[in-house]
Amino acid sequence: MFDFHRLRLPLKYLNILITILTFVLVFWFTPVVSQALTKAPVILDGQQLFRISDSGQYSAQERTNLINSQLKNVISTSESIQVKIEKRNQLPTILLNDRYLLTVTQQDTLPGSTLDEQANIWAQQIKEALQQAHLERTRTYLQQTTFIAAVILLITVGFSWLLGWIKHQFIRVASLRLTTSNAIPNSETLKVLELFLKLVLASMRFALWMSAILYITNLFPFTRQWSYQISNILITSFTSPILTLGKNPYSLTELIVLVGLLFGLVIFAGTLTNFLRSRILSFTVINRGAQEAIIILLKYGLIFIGTLVLLQIWGLDISSLTILASALSVGIGFGLQDIAKNFGSGLVLVFERPIQVGDFVEVGEYTGIVERIGARSTEIRTLDHVSIIVPNSRFLEKEVINWSHRNPISRLHLPVGVAYSSDPKAVQSALLEAASKHPNVLQTPLPLVLFKEFGNNTLNFELLVWTAEPNKQFLLKSDLYYIIYEVLQQREIEIPLAQLDLHLRSGKLEFTPEMHLALIQMVERLSNQESYIDSTNPIERGTEGVDI
Template identity: 60%
Template sequence: MPCFQLFYSRRSRICLNSSFRWFTLVISIILSVSLLFGLLSPAIAQLQNSSAAQTTNPTASRIANQATVVLDGQPLFQISSSEQFSAEERARLINVQLREAVQSSQPIQVQLETRNQMPVILLNNRHLLTVTNRDAELGYTADEQAALWTEQLQDALSQAQTERSSSYLQQMALVAVAVLALAAGLHWCLGWLHRQASRSAQQWIESSDQAGDQGVTKTSRLLLKLLLLLTRTGVWVIAILYITNQFPLTRQWSYQITAVLISSFTAPVLSLGRNFYSVTDLLILLGLMLALIIAAGMVTNIIRSRVLSLAGIGRGPQEAIAVITKYTLITIGALVLLQVWGLDISSLTILASALGVGIGFGLQDIAKNFGSGLVLVFERPIQAGDFVEVGEFKGVVERIGARRTELRTLDHVSILIPNSRFLEKEVINWSHSNPLSRLHIPVSVAYSTDPQAVQTTLTEVAQNHPDVLAMPLPQVWFTGFGDSALQFELLVWTRDPSRQYILRSELNYRIYAALKQAQIEIPFPQHDLHLRSGNFGLSPQLESALIRLSNQFPSNGQPNKQENQND
């Protein structure tokens, strides 16, 4: 009991320390991003102004033909079409005059006059804009709207001239260098925090003996890497937007690129029923779906490792409950998410039909493995923790997934096997319904050995091994007479089939030592070779050749010189 309390307290401290580090990491990232957003709020305001200019005027939103007056990439206000010109033509003429005015070094003066009972805005005594009732926002008259725009134009033009001065450019250059240095510092700090969190996750893996804990850690690492990438990207994007927002020329480019991106991502690309969805809507929906899947996996792993394991449930039922819980959460969450998103579930029938056709043609293996996974979970012919043999693979079932089953071999190598293979081919499950297994160990001895002595020796070896069960009793079978040995089999029972190869090896070591001590001979195969004698003859040609060769080489081994000379 004290050992359990010590282990539990150690695990609790590790989990608390890991949780504290994760909490500190998340808080640090949130504070860093909040500080950066607060510092770089003008860059965000640029994006907000471009979209707000299109949504804050209810009257203008009802007019199809509208255009925005822009100065140095900063949207000022929207105007409507007149009787003579369209909104785009009016805005283009106004933008040209504003650019010409700010590029000159002369003071800029914006005045408001009334001509033909209509308010007219003058720029350096030149006609700039005649404000009509169509241009006025809701709740304003044409005169009030003209007065408001006159002040806005005067402030914007004065600021534009100031931003073109050399002193301002030098000051903003220093600010740009400082912002880049700040972004680089935040980039490095985020990397340091990521490394610290990775170390804590590694310690969590090493201190955890539950597969669910490892799954939680792997999922957390994936989320952490994704969060790090998004945060770093956001830091540099906002820094670049802030720098480009400080200079008139780059602000124009930034506004044009931003306008193109906003129009591309907000334009409707998909219609389901009466609802229209843009690229942004689809990306948000996809992100929410991925978050739902990751959250369901994390919740399932926590339930499996923190609730089911403490409840004393076996590993197989734990895996089955976890899989059912995961897919239930994903299904219910997806339906609720689509309904809240405004998507009519009945409109998915077309998508379901297309998916059915895809399954029929190209996704047969995926559907087959998925269905096989459901059969394995509910029928439970194999469970997590079982020692099985599938073809040439032997190992312990670690996890039964949606499409594949993870098998951990005796060499601690993970093999991913399709679920359909467990239903289509023969599978040996050593742990199915009863983990007790009997092992057969063959032994051969010499013919001169007493069989009773062999039986006694092998029985003693089996009974003295701690991993061999006392009940059922070990047995020794006399299986037959071999060519050169008497053949026996030692039958022992074990409760852990995954250690059967280790048990066989240990018993073989002990059997060899016991037989040697009892002076029982272990024979090896012997074969007798009998050669029959008889008369055989040579051909005359071969006999004469052998006689000549023997005459050339006398008994001393030296060639006969006289014969060689005569030759």
């Protein structure tokens, strides 16, 4: 079995292959656009024999209707086939079983052929077609054709399944090569590739089944007419004008070709800019943000200029699109104002560059690395590898913390509280020792310890350290706190718990004469009330002293 893991097709050249195939298909089918159906076909059992033109007062369609009806009558009967040519009015005339069938005129001849040569060719074609029609109506031919049709259906089912299997295998291999733990752009490329393969698979399956159906219906003389009609409908649908811009009518095929050219232009621009990024800009001293700005400007510039050139080559007058552009501007102003605002903000971000690809930023509650700056939105990958899509306008309307802007060196603040019994100089020495033990703490500028305040329960210090990797600040703080705790324990510096102490002073309690008199009166009053209760409640008095 073929091992797809050994497939070494460079995925970076996939866009080049797609571009080549697009242009090949486009220019292959372009001649079909300019073809004009100026003649009517002579058809027998759905099979076209030749085409004839107008003759005198009879149109081409009227002549072919007469010929087709006579051919059908001969097939329906079992009489022998006799095709002869006679001269009538100095023109060769084809007779079928001694009955008039067709007069060959000068308009019917092909370039480089005479009237007699054209008449002989057509007479031979008619004779062979009628003999073949009689043969195709025999029982043996129908049995063989039925068997062939069944085999073709089985082959079509097998190929349809095989295309789906190849697509799944290709996606699986591509995902193994593209998807990594820290490659978010590769996962986006994988989604685009999967969508493209699904479209290609659906198109190939449709073409496969349509070809099989047309071939099978073309095998049987009774259904061959259906094949011809379907083909004629498809050709007519794709070649008939459906849109007129200026003075030029355009058919569906022409529009498909134009869309294909524009699609190929987009792929070409993306392939060229990716090649420029990976092969040229990556070896320069330009930072990643400036590289992305150059790539974005070049890509959209190529697409814009290329679109104008293609429309001009296609024969489309750009001035005829002014009304459409005006309508779009009104629509953008009212219904698409948010999109327009984000698009304008994207241009400002590209030119002004307050943020760049690779910067570590904080936008509201989101913190992460800028992975992509698009036309409408910006992608931020958080430290949890979660992609956040932020509209471009948010970077200009609200405050954004950019830790990597111009100079990535940043200072971190680590508050530390110790007991009041600690020596401040010993605490300062311990914190500086902890900072010196971490390799990601810069020694220039030097770490610094600030004595912040006398807190409720602690002496509050703050360790200030510098780092060149702000995107790793949370890990750096965690490591430093581990080291600080270890150093403070070694130096027996206490980190107190939050507590509240209540102190009561001892001494002699003295009362004023007024307070002494008031207390005596209150005691006497309570004694009188207790005596009254005892005299009025003998039950309670009798149970006095009983422990219940």
